[in-house]
Amino acid sequence: MTLINGHYIAGVLALTAVLVLAVVMAGVSPVLGSTWLLATAAGFTLQRSRFCFASAFRDLYLFGSGRTMKAILLGLAVATVGFTIIMYDKIPNPSYGYLPDGAHILPFGVSTAVGGLLFGFGMVISGGCISGSLYRMAEGYLGSWVTIIGVLVGLAFLSHTWNWWWNTIIIHEPRAWLPNIGNIGYAGAVVLTLIGLFSIFLLVVWWESREGLSLPNLPSNYTEDDTVTQKLHNLWKMVFVNGWPAATGGVILGVIITFMYMDSMPLGVTGELSRLSGKVLMSIGLPHPHLLGMSDLGGCSAEESQGFFSHTFAMTGGVLAGSFVAALFAREFKFRRPPSATRYIQSFAGGTIMGYGAGLAIGCTIGAFFDSIASLSLSGWLFGIAIAGGAFFGVQAIKRIP
Amino acid sequence: MLLDVRGEICPYPMMKAVDAMKKLKGKGEAIEVLTDHSPCLETIPMQANKLKWTVAIEEVGSPEWQITLTPPQS
Numbered sequence: 190m191t192l193i194n195g196h197y198i199a200g201v202l203a204l205t206a207v208l209v210l211a212v213v214m215a216g217v218s219p220v221l222g223s224t225w226l227l228a229t230a231a232g233f234t235l236q237r238s239r240f241c242f243a244s245a246f247r248d249l250y251l252f253g254s255g256r257t258m259k260a261i262l263l264g265l266a267v268a269t270v271g272f273t274i275i276m277y278d279k280i281p282n283p284s285y286g287y288l289p290d291g292a293h294i295l296p297f298g299v300s301t302a303v304g305g306l307l308f309g310f311g312m313v314i315s316g317g318c319i320s321g322s323l324y325r326m327a328e329g330y331l332g333s334w335v336t337i338i339g340v341l342v343g344l345a346f347l348s349h350t351w352n353w354w355w356n357t358i359i360i361h362e363p364r365a366w367l368p369n370i371g372n373i374g375y376a377g378a379v380v381l382t383l384i385g386l387f388s389i390f391l392l393v394v395w396w397e398s399r400e401g402l403s404l405p406n407l408p409s410n411y412t413e414d415d416t417v418t419q420k421l422h423n424l425w426k427m428v429f430v431n432g433w434p435a436a437t438g439g440v441i442l443g444v445i446i447t448f449m450y451m452d453s454m455p456l457g458v459t460g461e462l463s464r465l466s467g468k469v470l471m472s473i474g475l476p477h478p479h480l481l482g483m484s485d486l487g488g489c490s491a492e493e494s495q496g497f498f499s500h501t502f503a504m505t506g507g508v509l510a511g512s513f514v515a516a517l518f519a520r521e522f523k524f525r526r527p528p529s530a531t532r533y534i535q536s537f538a539g540g541t542i543m544g545y546g547a548g549l550a551i552g553c554t555i556g557a558f559f560d561s562i563a564s565l566s567l568s569g570w571l572f573g574i575a576i577a578g579g580a581f582f583g584v585q586a587i588k589r590i591p
Numbered sequence: 592m593l594l595d596v597r598g599e600i601c602p603y604p605m606m607k608a609v610d611a612m613k614k615l616k617g618k619g620e621a622i623e624v625l626t627d628h629s630p631c632l633e634t635i636p637m638q639a640n641k642l643k644w645t646v647a648i649e650e651v652g653s654p655e656w657q658i659t660l661t662p663p664q665s
Contacts, residue, residue, distance in 0.1 A: 196653065239630050244601055251602055252638060316600045330600060400641070432629060520653040521629055528598040587602070 200517035207510050217498050220453045224500060227449045228507025231442060231456055232324060235508065236515035237428075238438020241321045242554035243312040246580035253400025255393035257435050261559070262390045264439030268563035269382050271447030272455070276368075276564070277375055283368035291454040292564035295488045295551050297571055298362035300354055304550030304557070305572040307542050309579020312554075313587060315339065315539025319553040320458050322540070323505065324512035332527040332536040337462070339540020340547065344459075344466040347548030348477035354549060355481040364486075365567035378565040385570070386562075429518040446560065453500065455563070457556035459547045461505035463491035466544075488551035488561075531590065539583075546579075595625045597655070605634045612642050612660060624658040625651075632656060 207229055215222025234240065238260070245257035272292065279289040288294050295301065312318040315336040317325055322340070325333035367378035414423055446456045470476055483490045491501070516522040527533055543553075550557040550572050558576065561569025594611050596604040604626050611622050624635060635658050636646040643663040651657045 239633075241601065241630070244630070247602060248634070252605070252634070254634070254637060256633075316602075325600070332600060432632070523627055523654055525598050525600075525627055527600075528596075532599075588606075 194520070196517050196520040196522060199522075200514060203510070203514045203517055207514060210510075214498050214503060217496070221498055221500065221503050223452050224449065224503040225507045227445055227452065228456060228504045229511035229514070231445045231449075232327070232508035232511025232513075233515045234433075234438055234441045234445065234511075235320060235324045236328065236512035236521075237519070238433040238435055238441075240435065240438045240442065242318040242558075243316065243321050243580075246309060246577055247313050247584055249393070249396060249577075250581055250584045253397055255397045258393050259390060260435035260439035262386050262393070262439075263436055264443035265559065265562055266383060266386050267440055267443030268446050268559065269379060269386070269565070271443065272450060272560075272563040273375055273379050273565065275447070275450050283366070283374060283378075284372055286369060288364065288366055289564075291450060291487070292366075292566070293455060293457075293488050293552065293556060293560040293569070294364045294366045294564050294566040295486065295557055295561055295568040295572075296359050296362035297365040297566075297568045298358065300359050300362060300549055301557075301568050301571045302575045304546045304548075305575020306579040306582075307546030308550065308553070308572075309546075309576035309581075310583045310586075311343075311539045311541070311543030311546060311579070312576075313539070313580050313583025315536045315543060319462070319543065319547060320508065320555050323458060323508050324516075327509050327513035327522075328516040329522050329524045331524065332532055335533055335536040336540035336543075339537040339542075340462055340544035341466040341469065342537075343541040343544020343546070344463050344548045345470050345475075345477070346541070347545045348463070348467060348470065348480060349475075351480050351483065351548070352478055355483075360482065367565040367567065370567075375565075382562065382565060429515075430520070442559075443563075446555075446563070450560075455556075455560040456504055456508075457489035457501070457552055457560065458505045458508055459489035459551075459553045459556055460491055461499070461501035462544070463489070463548060464499070464501055467491055483551075486551055489547075489553070489556035490551055535587075535590065592620055593623050593625065596631075597625055597627045599626075600628055601630055601634070604628055604631045605638055608635050608658075608660065609638050609642070612639065612644055612662075615662065617662075619662055621662065622660040624660065625655070626658065627652075627655045629654060629656075631658065635660075 211222050211226050214225050245261050248254040276289040276292055280287055322333040322336040368375050449456050547553045557572045558569050596607055608624050639646045639660050645661045647659040649657045
């Protein structure tokens with residue numbers, strides 16, 4: 190391994206920039222600095238463990254592989270316990286009907302289901318969910334840039350139709366929170382959630398066994414491990430070069446997101462994209478109307494205009510920066526051009542559909558699914574099931590696209 | 592047979608590799624998959640294993656890999 194290498198030099202520079210920005214942002218507000226660093230760690234984890242929500246759902250149908258889905262379930266179990274402790278601290282008695290702030294307890298109903306179906310379909314068509322496309326952007330996949338542009342367009346369409354959704358449907362939807370349903374409290378809600386996660390885990394194991402899928406023993410990358418230098422070299426490779434096992438990624442992600450909630454609010458990447466989309470609409474003279482009810486819903490709604498270094502910027506920008514650093518150190522950064530025009534169209538169309546769904550559900554696979562289930566909210570479960578449905582149709586579609 | 596799937600992302604490299612293995616079934620010809628998409632390093636071996644093909648991975652660039660799939664001896 191030679192250290193004098195373009196990737197390493199760029200990696201050190203990018204890491205330095207991340208740290209400088211952390212100091213700058215901490216100067217604006219301490220919580221911005223910590224959010225930025227935690228989001229960077231999340232981006233690093235996503236890239237290193239190749240954590241892809243789209244493949245978690247898609248590969249169940251396509252190949253009968255549940256590798257990533259099991260990792261997500263594991264991460265969810267960790268985050269559920271973490272979130273519950275934080276929520277308990279905020280609202281010790283859930284039966285009064287107050288919801289803990291910062292928790293992603295989102296509307297539960299038709300809008301959640303429609304949002305999930307569109308999201309699941311779009312992410313399979315474009316080849317990545319929103320967080321997945323963000324870290325692939327940072328790895329140099331041009332198709333993922335197109336996907337994110339599509340997401341911005343989808344969010345723009347949503348912002349112009351949101352008030353219809355709000356007045357017709359969302360205003361009637363409950364924000365169903367397990368701890369105050371049927372007086373089961375935190376204990377009941379956590380147990381129920383963990384049982385739910387474990388049941389799905391068993392279902393995935395059964396699903397995999399039907400396909401008879403297993404990973405062969407690949408020749409190990411490690412050869413010599415005698416001297417200190419070799420040991421350090423192997424350790425470096427394990428962390429920075431070789432991909433992490435998905436389960437490791439799931440657990441670390443669960444811990445990071447819990448820390449983020451402890452610090453301010455859970456990770457979400459759609460809010461900043463909504464803000465960006467709104468700004469573009471404004472600049473081309475098509476500003477969206479005031480979004481009714483949005484500011485009370487939390488989740489990944491766009492923040493009202495702040496300075497450049499907003500909280501949502503720290504989260505979305507942090508994920509991008511962290512995965513960029515990870516890709517450079519792993520020498521996996523490279524500009525990759527999709528091989529055909531069809532792929533660009535797929536990326537854009539899938540992104541648009543996914544963006545609309547994310548806007549409607551007020552979050553992506555992180556904000557409206559992961560954070561939401563961990564917040565003991567029913568909306569996360571419905572969104573997840575709907576994504577599974579949408580992904581099924583997405584798989585039927587991509588099988589027909591050569 | 593050389594299968595160049597550089598630039599393609601999930602799930603196309605795997606789908607194309609699986610199609611190629613099915614098409615070449617029983618012909619004894621090996622497949623060299625050229626990819627720059629790291630998730631393939633896990634997914635393609637998994638699929639190959641299912642079809643009883645043997646797998647060898649060689650890093651040929653950064654990031655670029657050649658995955659050699661050898662058909663089962665029958």
